[in-house]
Amino acid sequence: MAMTARQRGMLSCQRCHLLCRQAPGAIACPRCGSLLHSRKPNSIARTWALVVAALILYIPANILPITHTAALGSVQSDTIMSGVIYFIQSGSWPIALIIFIASVFVPLLKLVILISLLLSIQCRSQKRPLDRTRLYRLIETIGRWSMLDIFVVTILVALVHLGSLADITAGPGALYFGAVVVVTMFAAETFDARLIWDTLEECNDRSD
Amino acid sequence: MKTTSLVACHECDLLHQQMDVPIGGVARCARCGSSLYRPKRDSLNRTFALTVSGIIFYVIANIYPFLGFRIGSQIRETTLATGIYELYLQQMSIIATLVFLTVIMVPAVNLLCLLYILIPLKAKRVPPHLAKVFRLYLLLKPWGMMEIFMLGILVAAIKLVKMATIIPGVALFAFMALIFVLAATSVTLDRHLIWDQIKWQ
Numbered sequence: 428m429a430m431t432a433r434q435r436g437m438l439s440c441q442r443c444h445l446l447c448r449q450a451p452g453a454i455a456c457p458r459c460g461s462l463l464h465s466r467k468p469n470s471i472a473r474t475w476a477l478v479v480a481a482l483i484l485y486i487p488a489n490i491l492p493i494t495h496t497a498a499l500g501s502v503q504s505d506t507i508m509s510g511v512i513y514f515i516q517s518g519s520w521p522i523a524l525i526i527f528i529a530s531v532f533v534p535l536l537k538l539v540i541l542i543s544l545l546l547s548i549q550c551r552s553q554k555r556p557l558d559r560t561r562l563y564r565l566i567e568t569i570g571r572w573s574m575l576d577i578f579v580v581t582i583l584v585a586l587v588h589l590g591s592l593a594d595i596t597a598g599p600g601a602l603y604f605g606a607v608v609v610v611t612m613f614a615a616e617t618f619d620a621r622l623i624w625d626t627l628e629e630c631n632d633r634s635d
Numbered sequence: 636m637k638t639t640s641l642v643a644c645h646e647c648d649l650l651h652q653q654m655d656v657p658i659g660g661v662a663r664c665a666r667c668g669s670s671l672y673r674p675k676r677d678s679l680n681r682t683f684a685l686t687v688s689g690i691i692f693y694v695i696a697n698i699y700p701f702l703g704f705r706i707g708s709q710i711r712e713t714t715l716a717t718g719i720y721e722l723y724l725q726q727m728s729i730i731a732t733l734v735f736l737t738v739i740m741v742p743a744v745n746l747l748c749l750l751y752i753l754i755p756l757k758a759k760r761v762p763p764h765l766a767k768v769f770r771l772y773l774l775l776k777p778w779g780m781m782e783i784f785m786l787g788i789l790v791a792a793i794k795l796v797k798m799a800t801i802i803p804g805v806a807l808f809a810f811m812a813l814i815f816v817l818a819a820t821s822v823t824l825d826r827h828l829i830w831d832q833i834k835w836q
Binding site for chain 1: 641642643645646647648649650665666667668669672702704706709711713717718719720721722725727729730733734737738766767769770773777778780783784786787788790791793794795797798826827830833835
């Protein structure tokens with residue numbers, strides 16, 4: 428019958444995937460030196476903490492301006508959404524869509540998926556573990572792309588620096604937005620996908 | 636301590652009997668479908684060639700301006716480092732650090748890590764601290780964000796195109812080449828081949 432490494436008393440190294448025998452106390456992988464864990468330590472609690480932090484940071488990230496544009500005497504402040512609206516109004520639909528997806532949709536999607544994964548594990552759900560693993564893989568891959576707006580601000584700030592004619596500076600929103608991206612990346616890293624499958628084995632063990 | 640013939644899926648922990656996979660093929664977990672191992676054709680040589688060209692493109696991308704911006708008679712050109720410096724001057728040093736790490740530092744460290752690992756391995760020698768260096772490489776990999784920066788250049792250019800004339804610079808082309816090279820290194824690199832070089836008791 429198919430078994431997991433944990434059921435056989437073995438540990439799989441997170442970095443180099445070497446399979447080792449479980450031993451009492453903390454042990455390091457004999458091949459690559461990483462600390463071995465059967466599951467990532469305190470995965471649920473740590474992921475929750477990072478998710479909640481990201482949710483809080485998400486608010487100022489979207490409310491506060493990310494750029495201030497000074498052109499010919501007038502100053503205009505832009506948030507992420509007003510940037511999206513600017514592109515819609517100027518007819519650049521594809522760019523508006525790219526920014527909206529990368530900056531607004533992806534961070535929110537990532538948080539919603541992580542919260543539902545955490546809740547499903549805590550409720551000991553056995554439904555569709557494969558689909559849940561796929562959702563986790565999805566957020567692991569797309570999360571980095573939210574950095575897009577930070578890079579756009581960096582490039583704008585570097586290029587548009589012509590004194591009184593036109594000058595773009597970064598706003599406080601950029602700081603919070605960068606924090607959201609970094610914190611959600613750490614949250615996805617802290618989450619252990621194997622927890623999704625553990626409930627199934629525990630139930631199988633009981634019925635045997 | 637090791638059980639040679641078994642391998643555990645790192646996404647669902649299911650144990651599998653290790654089997655020979657043809658080069659270019661992939662062994663997938665029977666339960667969750669994540670890849671267990673995928674041997675690559677001529678991995679060391681190909682990855683080494685890509686790494687060397689990557690370093691050349693990296694240097695060009697960092698030295699020359701990637702975008703120019705012209706209003707009337709005023710021209711402003713920007714290199715990778717200019718934006719970071721401007722952010723730093725605007726008391727946005729945290730954001731400046733983040734951009735520096737993800738676009739300049741991490742790609743450089745990753746390329747150097749690969750070079751450090753691959754040169755001795757090609758000469759059939761195992762470099763000292765191989766495990767530490769390769770762990771560093773794997774740890775930093777998701778934080779290298781060159782391809783996202785490239786999309787950022789595109790968005791910024793479209794944003795400014797009505798305001799002024801945008802002039803693509805030499806570094807822009809090096810940048811595009813670098814993105815493909817970096818993506819190709821992660822395709823040609825066989826992680827298990829590297830780990831298997833380490834002798835342990």
